[in-house]
Amino acid sequence: MLRSYIDHIAVTAPSLETGEAYIRRTLGTSLETGGAHPRMGTHNRLLKLGEMRYLEVIAIDPAAPPPDRPRWFRLDAPDPARPARLAAWIARTNDIAAAAKASPFSLGGIEPMRRGSLNWLITLPADGGLPLQGVAPALIQWPEGIHPAAALPDSGCALVRLEGFHPEAGKVRRVLDAVGFEDDFRVFELEPGRPPYLVAHIRTPAGMRQLGGPDG
Template sequence: MIRSHMDHIVITAPSLELGAEYVRQTLGVSPQAGGEHPRMGTHNCLLKLGEKLYLEVISINPNAPQPARPRWFQLDEPDPSQPVRLATWIARTNDIHAAATASPIPLGEIEPMSRGQLNWLITLPADGSLPLHGIAPALIQWTAGGHPAARLQESGCALVRLEGFHPEPQEVINMLESIGFDGDFRVSELPPDQKPYLVAHIQTPAGIRQLSASGFSLNPDAPQAG
């Protein structure tokens, strides 16, 4: 039987420095250094949110060669109005092949990936796009090296819930049911002329804070999201 759970949430940014600063200003905690993804030409930093749950800040690695395919998470085609944003989330599954087949939403091909000693399989659209604009999760299955959250320092932060907003919420609900998802993810309807977005409610040492797709201004003097 297919079973899936929330694995991590993904913040995309023009650079790791900007993404990490958004997290620091919003949550009051700085993410830890992660590593590089050789196949994608990207790198990341991470923040522990639970036993098998974390936040990932990811950006193009300026020191890595251009990959032969579009990068994941729409990093090659960023939204200029939201340079730093909570872009999508990842669901961990016990059978990625069965879950990808069962999903009524096309999730792309199942690709092997690695970062240091970590190895996993993940669903990736060939064009690097985000299924249902990031409201539907990518699927991941860890194959070797354990889970990244086990290597992270305690942050004092925990994910309370993740919310999605989409003009067709039933599409998201049907997809999650098809992969046997078990977790606190809520999806609400948006008017058809509005962009889908995510909001993560996170318990921090200073109280509950929100990360969202409203992003983070490149102007350090401008008001910040969250």
């Protein structure tokens, strides 16, 4: 039986420093060092958001050679109005091949990825785009018993719920139903023509904070 859950949320930024400044401004906390993704020419910093949940700030790695394909999360085509923004979320699945096949809309091909000693499988559109503008999830599958959140220190932060806003919310719901989603993600209908966006409600040591929204 297919099952999937919120794994992590991704904040894209023109640099890790810009992304961390955005997180400090919105959540009032700093990030942990992540690492580099050689296949994508990117690197990240991380924040634990629960036992098997985390936030990543991801940016192009200026020290890495450019990849032979478009980078993930639309990092090659940033939004000039929102230089750092909550751009995507990733759902952990127990069978990525079956879940990707079951989705009524393509989530991309299944690609092997690596960061340091970590290895995983993830769905990636060939053009580096975001499924349903980031409101539908990318799918990820970690090796049994392995998850990066386990190595992160407790930040005092937790993801309470995640929301998506899309003019075709029904399409997002169909994807979630098809991949056996069993977590707290709510999707709301937007008026036609309005750009989709995500909102993460995060409990921090300073109280509840909101990340994302129509402005990022």
